[in-house]
Amino acid sequence: MARLLRIARRYWVVTLTLAIGLLGVVLALAGAGAVVPWIFSGYALAIAAWQAVGMVRDILRGHWGLDILAVTAIVATVLVGEYVAALLVVLMLTGGEALEDYANRRAKRELDALLTRAPQLAHRIEGDEIVEVRADEVHPGDVLLVRPSEIVPVDAALRSAEAAFDESSITGESVPVEKVAGDAVLSGSVNGQAAVEVVATATAADSQYQQIVALVTEAAASKAPVVRLADRYAVPFTVFSLALAGVAWWVSGDPVRFAEVLVLATPCPLLIAAPVAFIGGMSRAARNGxxxxxxxxxxxxxxxxxxxxxxxxxxxYGAPTLVAIRPENGFGEDELLTAVASAEQYSSHVLATSMIAAAHDRGLHLDEAEWAREAATNGVQAQVGGREVVVGKFRFVAEHAPDAARTPIAPGELAVYVAIDGRFAGALLASDRLxxxxxxxxxxxxxxxxxxxxxxxxxxxxxxxxxxxxxxxxxxxxxxxxxxxxxxxxxxxxxxxxxxxxxxxxxxxxxxxxxxxxxxxxxxxxxxxxxxxxxxxxxxxxxxxxxxxxKDTVRIALQSIWLGIIVSVGLMIVAAFGVIPATVGALLQEVVDLATILAALRAIGGRLDAKAATPVMAVPAASAR
Structure with missing residues (x-):
């Protein structure tokens, strides 16, 4: 009941139109039917005047829209005494706008989900206390508590040993993602069944979720050029409709025929089809990541x-992986990789991560270095297990091992050279995988x-x-x-x-x-x-x-536009022969409106998209040493 009241308040003009119609029925049953034509006609003309004001403003701005047909139809039906049809045209016009708004809300469901889910509060740990603060008050380095099923307020790193997060609203990944201590946690992801601690790595404004929300806001506020395509039909459709109605009046000699045709020429399908289809397409795209x-x-x-x-x-993938180990001077593959990975533990270069990961994959034990230093853009020098290890570019390694020799590499590969205790130890080859x-x-x-x-x-x-x-x-x-x-x-x-x-x-x-x-x-x-x-x-x-x-969205938008045009023109031609009374015509146009909206809503897509979407785990970006 409360929901119906909210809808009634939101679309108050439709509610008022229905109330006027109900009042007319009550008065007719009470024996006061003589005043019903005056009430219906007066109300219809008031709505026509309201619409005409907006229509004139548009014309003064150089924009000829389709509202002129609706206004003309209302006035024509009132003048020929078809007051019930006049009220139905008003209901169609205001109901069409309400249906468009409702369809837009339905189509934007996935987009709006990002906006409405934006995290607003955070639980900051201060000593032994947990203080609730606004998300925009969180600073990098703050320790936060994220309770079960809560949204992570800012980008952070996991402090707890392990946790699972639902990242579907961010990445489209339908399966909860397992995290361990130190892993990055995206803002907007939903925590699992256990409370965890995270360390903020960005402010709310700089976090992934807020940036996505900004993109969504920009998307939702835009208007597609093809939406204006319907307006291109305004002048020819209006001229055709008025001409057909005029011919029907002239041939029949009955002014009622003019109103009967125009009732079916109201432009709601053209006004509704394209916007609903394109918002549905944006919603479908968002659902597909x-x-x-x-x-x-x-x-x-x-x-x-x-x-x-x-x-x-x-x-x-943008992340080089180890593809070959080429030891020299009697060194073994595992020995060479262990030395390189142990030294690279003290490097911030992306290749270091690849080498360390390769060593872990082989089950190798990495040693701690007595000392280590990184030569920016060149490589790393470290004392590991009593031996001096130099890793990096050929020229940098050759400075420490005069016997260093370049190794042949294939296109797309890069070589990391190694020297141990002043002797050339070999090279490791990495490649960025397709x-x-x-x-x-x-x-x-x-x-x-x-x-x-x-x-x-x-x-x-x-x-x-x-x-x-x-x-x-x-x-x-x-x-x-x-x-x-x-x-x-x-x-x-x-x-x-x-x-x-x-x-x-x-x-x-x-x-x-x-x-x-x-x-x-x-x-x-x-x-x-x-x-x-x-x-x-x-x-x-x-x-x-x-x-x-x-492609699907544009096709559906144009199909919906032409559906409205073809059906309306067909009904107008039939009405020109006096077959469709004005009241029946107004009811038929409501059916055309509904069919157009349903056709345009197909752009939202269906369950096939969700089944076809295959999540792919992200891989860190890379750059060559």
Whole structure:
């Protein structure tokens, strides 16, 4: 009951229209039916005047909309004495607006979920006390308590030994993610069944969840160009409707025929179809881990002909892994890897993580260093187990081991050289792996009509050619600076152009492309902020999914628009022969409104999306030593 009252208050004009209709029925039953035509007609004309004010303002701004038909239909039915039909037209007009609003709320459910779930409070541990503070009062380093089923208020690191978090609202991962002490915990994720302690690593404003919310707000506030497509039909549809109604009046000699035609010419289907479809498409994209910054982006995606990709972190995982160990001078593979991983424990370079992980995978025991120092951009020097270990670039290692020799590497590989006690000990080879679903993504894009592909990268030509050959990409530009990428994209003839990237250096080209798509799973960086769409999961296949959603959304929007036009025109032609009374016509137009809204709501998608979405775990980004 309370919900019905809220709906009645929200759509008060519809409520008032229904109340007027009920009042007319009561008066008729009470023997006072003579006043009913005056009440219905007066109310209908008042609503027509209210609508006319807005219509005139639009015309003065140079915008010819479809409201003129609704206003004309109300006035015409009143003038010919069809006062019941006049009230039904008012109900259709106000009810159509209410249905549009309700449909929008339904379609934006997934988008609004991010906004309404934004964490507001945090429980900060201060000594032996737990103090409840606002999320925006949390500072990096604060120790927070997150109770069972609570939302993590800010980005943090897990302090407790282990925990499980539901990250579905952030990454689309449907299975709770297991964390251990030290692991990063995203704001907006939901804690499991046990209270845990976390250490804040960012303020609320800088946290992942708040940045995603900002992107969602921007997306929800946008209006797609194709929404204005309905307005392009305004003038011809209005002229046709008035002409048909005029001809029907002239041929029949009955002014009632004019009103009967116009009752069925009311434009609600055109006004409702496109907005509902595009908001539904944005909602579907969000459910599939893609934040789209406006319906216009979906329209561009639907027409895309070329896809351009960055390499590192986009087509590849962006994290080098150990692929080969080449010992020299009598050293063994395990001995060499143990020495390197022990020394790299004191390095902050991403390659250090790869070497340490490889040693752990082999079950090797790492020693503590007596001392260690890192030479920025060159490597690490450490005293491990009484031996001096030098790890890094060839030139840096050769300074400590004159017998060092370069090792042959394949395209896409990099070598880490090692010296132990002044002797060259060998090299370890690492490679950035191609994403498992990269080729499948390109094939799916081709099926969707994006036949041209290109790779732009700052890496060397040999590495770029190697990756491109594996994927079947024929157009490659290597050794690119950010400005080079922008120029290359601007020169592409087959448009619209999609650009997919993940780094700060991709931000200019993402903004320059017709549709820039940022791989934003590692955080909302400059790339995410400048892009037209952001993929929240570390899964390149969502690029193809975004194109698919764009095509489906535009198709459904246009289908819904034409559905409204065709059905309305068909009914108007029938009404021109006097077959459909004005009152019946008004009721039929309500059915047309409902059919149009239901057709447009198909853009929200269904359960197939959830079944098809395969979560992919994020991998840390990398850079070459």
């Amino acid at each position: 893609v934040i789209v910054k406006g319906g216009g982006v979906l329209e561009q995606l639907s027409a895309a002909r070329t896809a351009v990709f960055d390499k590192t972190g986009t087509l590849t 994403r498992d679903n990269a080729r499948a993504t390109l094939e799916r894009l081709d099926e969707l009509g994006v036949h041209q592909t290109m790779m732009l990268t700052g890496d060397a030509q040999a590495t770029a050619d190697h990756i491109a050959a594996e994927l079947g990409i024929t157009r490659v530009r290597a050794d690119c600076l950010p400005v080079d990428k922008v120029e290359e994209v601007a020169a592409i003839a087959e448009r619209p152009v999609i650009m997919v990237g993940d780094g700060v250096n991709d931000a200019p080209v993402l903004a320059a492309a017709d549709v820039g798509i940022a791989m934003g799973a590692k955080g909302a960086t400059a790339a995410s902020e400048s892009a037209s769409a952001v993929i929240l999961v570390d899964d390149i296949s969502r690029t193809a999914k975004a194109v698919e959603i764009g």
